[in-house]
Amino acid sequence: MRCAPGAPPATLPPSTEARGDWYSNGVKPQRAPVVFPVRFEASGEAIQSTTRQVSVEGVFVRSQKSPKEGTVLSLRLYLPGNMRPDEVRARVVEVRPEPDCGFWAEFVEPSPATIDGIKLLLQRRARAAAGGPGTPIGVMNVKQNAPSAVAAQPQPVEARRAFPRHAARFQVGFSSNQEFVLEYAENISAGGVFVQTEQPMELESIVTVSLRLPGNEVPVEAKGVIVHCVSKEDAARIGKHAGIGVQFLDSSDEFREAIDRAIEHILQNG
Incomplete structure (x- = not known):
């Protein structure tokens, strides 16, 4: 085997359910490739994993242990800069097999504080993206006060x-x-x-x-x-x-x- 270029993550189809104005004045938000830790439970097992995409309406969780579509579960989002993780209920709307392996979960009545935290994260990402390609795992320093849970050539759609x-x-x-x-x-x-x-x-x-x-x-x-x-x-x-x-x-x-x-x-x- 050799180090071959990876295919960009597939874009998950948007939900057909009506959405309120809590996320972006009724405008469908974009899903940005961002990685942070997330916890969920499946079949009675607590699973710590990481995200691949996030928006103010939901999150894509990488996992080989995805719950079934339609499952409502509790997510613990370890957003950067927060002293405590955000707890939010979400519904699994799509499950993907390998190599994508994971599921998209749409938030169910998230708190304003959670939405504000995600908006801030996406704003920071947008500012960083304006400065150039994303930095893959391999270069950077960790900041202090990491929350509990806590340059090579760019690949396509690098998270x-x-x-x-x-x-x-x-x-x-x-x-x-x-x-x-x-x-x-x-x-x-x-x-x-x-x-x-x-x-x-x-x-x-x-x-x-x-x-x-x-x-x-x-x-x-x-x-x-x-x-x-x-x-x-x-x-x-x-x-x-x-x-x-x-x-x-x-x-x-x-x-x-x-x-x-x-x-x-x-x-x-x-």
Whole structure:
């Protein structure tokens, strides 16, 4: 396999249900590619995952454990800058198989504070987009006060990370061509990790990663989707390390807490 360009995420069809004026004066809002942690429950299991798209009317959650269409569930949105996650009810209106793997959930009577938080996030993203292509997992610093839960060539429709990332070197294990490979991370954020590796990997493929996080002697494990790839040739040309950007999905509350503790440890100890 080789690092092949990924296809842009498919645009989800809009709902045919009538909408009120709470989101944009009755005008259908755009769905922006933004990544931040999100929690939901399916079949009695609490699942910590991440988003792919968001608008003031709903959110696309990456997951291999999507609830059935029509399911009404509680979402916990870890919006950047908020000290506490936002709780909102939502209805699953579409489920997508791999490689998109996930579901679009439309909010049900969200609070004004939640809508304001999403609007602020989208405004910040729009300002950042005006400055150039999005930054894939692999470059940036994490800011202080990350909420609990807490440049390579651009890929098409690259989802901007709502949470910046922190430089940190720690051991990461993952499967490649049915072999377990040990490599090292270059940085980490609330939503994913960039792993230095020359192993060729396919974009949008699902991997299991084992992270020996800073400040934690016991490795933690989660699923992830490869959302960015820097080949050896690209790395040499742009002056970066070869590697892959992995976006977390379908993990546990314990994994989310471990990521939060690791980020806090990095912030305090460098």
